[in-house]
């Protein structure tokens with residue numbers, strides 16, 4: 001690997017890359033190559049994190065059980081058995097190359113508190129400074145569905161954002177993302193670069209390997225999270241870990257070439273000399289890297305606290321807002337009760353909620369302007385029920401998350417009202433805002449609301 005600035009690289013391995021799908025035996029050849037690659041990156045001055053699935057599968061093998069049981073307590077017990085062996089396997093493989101490793105087991109609860117999230121960040125930073133490679137997994141032994149990341153693709157994206165990684169490698173049993181599942185469609189076409197994930201067209205609906213949890217769909221979710229935090233995300237084949245070094249080299253060289261070329265001149269007629277180092281670094285001159293899918297990072301990434309608000313917390317309910325309130329949030333105002341149309345779920349003050357816009361909810365603009373300059377709404381009428389508005393409500397769209405100043409019961413009573421009315425309705429007014437701007441984080445790409453999804 002050529003000399004580059006220090007990079008942070010997160011490598012996520014799915015269960016099907018760690019253990020054989022049928023026998024559940026660890027695939028030592030892959031694990032060894034991953035260890036060699038991680039140590040090589042580390043020796044070149046880079047920071048490496050491994051996110052390793054496989055605890056339940058290794059537990060199945062250890063206890064000679066063929067199929068994953070259905071009872072949760074049994075699955076969690078197997079995860080406890082398997083995690084122990086899995087980490088000892090990693091530790092002994094890394095030990096051959098004198099590389100210290102550390103185990104970090106996370107649940108969503110561990111990072112739901114801001115102080116704990118910052119603590120986790122500090123622990124990672126300290127491990128990096130000690131030259132240790134952290135090995136992360138979800139704490140399957142403790143996590144119940146409400147506090148689960150759900151799959152290790154999501155966990156790896158949140159980890160990558162937490163350590164402000166440059167790269168997230170989602171290693172799997174196919175070369176890259178295809179326009180449809182290559183296992184069942186021999187004519188599937190590879191997708192090599194995704195520069196705008198919101199306009200990605202690929203069929204990822206079919207499930208993955210027998211051991212895998214999410215197939216490609218959870219990798220797309222992970223790529224969306226990670227790229228929004230500025231992390232270049234790559235899907236590539238786990239049986240060829242050497243690809244990681246080649247892909248990083250290729251991307252870094254391409255970036256260097258682009259920045260060198262643009263530093264010559266902005267005048268298109270002023271061509272850089274052929275002998276310049278920039279021209280020799282042109283991406284097309286570099287050898288083609290191994291097949292992979294690369295999701296380009298957002299050029300204006302969401303940074304730490306906003307990312308944590310959006311993805312570190314589990315939402316306890318939903319606040320539905322109108323278009324005016326949405327425009328106010330986009331213009332960096334806080335959320336006033338007047339823009340709230342509906343509230344769902346049960347939550348307390350300072351808990352996280354989803355913010356969903358009901359586009360097409362008509363505003364009555366007869367009253368004074370809001371403090372932030374947007375028209376107030378004293379009465380909300382849905383277009384569905386309002387012939388004057390002449391339309392139908394568009395699909396509800398989730399636009400972000402917030403930590404609220406009032407509980408669900410309180411918000412249900414003050415929704416649609418002016419802030420000056422909070423005191424008379426509730427008997428107290430902790431804040432004129434239901435959520436302060438600093439406690440609101442908006443998504444880069446808004447998404448239609450899908451029941452049950454929580455990342």
Ligand SMILES: Nc1ncnc2c1ncn2[C@@H]1O[C@H](COP(=O)(O)OP(=O)(O)OP(=O)(O)O)[C@@H](O)[C@H]1O
Nearest residue numbers: 014015178180181183204208209212213214215216
């Ligand atoms: N459009 C697609 N492109 C590529 N693979 C796809 C696509 N749609 C579905 N797949 C399936 O996704 C599988 C990879 O997902 P899987 O969940 O098995 O991954 P994993 O990361 O190895 O495991 P884990 O979920 O435990 O992390 C592939 O083997 C493939 O069959």
